[in-house]
Amino acid sequence: MTLTLRQPSMLIGMTIPATTSELQGPAIRVRGLAKSYQKLHVLRGVDFEVARGSIFALLGSNGAGKTTVVKILSTLLKADAGTAHVNGFDVATRAADVRESISLTGQFAAVDEILTGRENLVLVARLRHLKAPGAIADELLKRFALTEAGARRVATYSGGMRRRLDIAMSLIGNPPVVFLDEPTTGLDPQARLEVWHAVNELAQGGTTVLLTTQYLDEAENLADRIAILHEGRIIVDGTLDELRRILPPAEVEYVEKQRNLEDIFLTLVGAGTDKEQH
Ligand SMILES: Nc1ncnc2c1ncn2[C@@H]1O[C@H](COP(=O)(O)OP(=O)(O)OP(=O)(O)O)[C@@H](O)[C@H]1O
Numbered sequence: 001m002t003l004t005l006r007q008p009s010m011l012i013g014m015t016i017p018a019t020t021s022e023l024q025g026p027a028i029r030v031r032g033l034a035k036s037y038q039k040l041h042v043l044r045g046v047d048f049e050v051a052r053g054s055i056f057a058l059l060g061s062n063g064a065g066k067t068t069v070v071k072i073l074s075t076l077l078k079a080d081a082g083t084a085h086v087n088g089f090d091v092a093t094r095a096a097d098v099r100e101s102i103s104l105t106g107q108f109a110a111v112d113e114i115l116t117g118r119e120n121l122v123l124v125a126r127l128r129h130l131k132a133p134g135a136i137a138d139e140l141l142k143r144f145a146l147t148e149a150g151a152r153r154v155a156t157y158s159g160g161m162r163r164r165l166d167i168a169m170s171l172i173g174n175p176p177v178v179f180l181d182e183p184t185t186g187l188d189p190q191a192r193l194e195v196w197h198a199v200n201e202l203a204q205g206g207t208t209v210l211l212t213t214q215y216l217d218e219a220e221n222l223a224d225r226i227a228i229l230h231e232g233r234i235i236v237d238g239t240l241d242e243l244r245r246i247l248p249p250a251e252v253e254y255v256e257k258q259r260n261l262e263d264i265f266l267t268l269v270g271a272g273t274d275k276e277q278h
């Protein structure tokens with residue numbers, strides 16, 4: 001997933017997102033979403049809601065349709081059927097309002113290697129016509145523990161630093177809803193922890209985060225709510241505790257083994273199913 005709404009051409013005309021305090025209801029509401037690519041029915045009636053200020057993890061195997069959902073929610077792709085509202089706006093009829101309400105960070109960091117971290121941030125703030133881009137950049141560098149690295153070219157950054165900068169860039173203009181498509185794929189454990197920390201900070205600041213992941217421990221550690229997308233539908237949706245209750249109690253022998261999300265996922269989705277749906 002390489003598309004990003006931070007491409008300059010897509011930023012032109014963007015304004016600072018409206019505050020959302022007056023908007024009621026969930027940050028994201030998806031009903032009966034369907035999408036096919038020719039004969040491949042990827043989404044067959046997807047329903048879920050994401051509460052404001054929460055972290056929602058969309059889990060699924062390769063090809064389950066996670067990126068397809070994110071693309072529809074971020075107005076990059078049209079659904080065949082169903083409705084989706086983001087920040088109260090219908091993605092089909094209020095695309096411009098949706099775009100002003102969101103940021104999208106794809107799997108590959110969309111940062112400019114030649115520029116420094118700070119210059120990347122200043123550039124995006126300028127493109128968004130914000131006042132005091134330097135101050136915005138400095139605040140974000142501090143928030144993502146990049147102050148010292150801020151003056152260095154991004155080419156010298158580690159994967160975790162790039163990803164943190166990428167997320168920082170997506171926050172310029174304070175979008176109330178943030179989509180992170182596989183935010184930690186390819187990162188080492190330390191870098192993943194750094195990204196998790198950044199995502200947690202976001203949610204604590206009131207931002208709604210929808211992330212997709214194939215890492216079950218990521219959903220387990222980070223998400224307030226977890227949904228599993230399988231064969232075109234959400235087959236379960238709940239908190240980790242609610243998901244744990246789906247399975248019979250853990251077997252008690254000498255020690256009680258706490259069910260982890262991997263057990264639940266593999267029981268529901270089935271180990272050894274085809275990776276791609278056809
Ligand atoms: N533009 C397209 N044309 C045809 N098929 C597509 C297109 N985009 C996606 N697909 C197919 O739709 C299915 C779902 O793709 P999607 O990228 O949404 O899955 P995903 O859950 O994000 O997978 P991954 O975990 O690998 O990122 C896959 O089988 C994919 O090959």
Ligand SMILES: [Mg+2]
Pocket residue numbers: 001066067068181
């Ligand atoms: Mg994907």
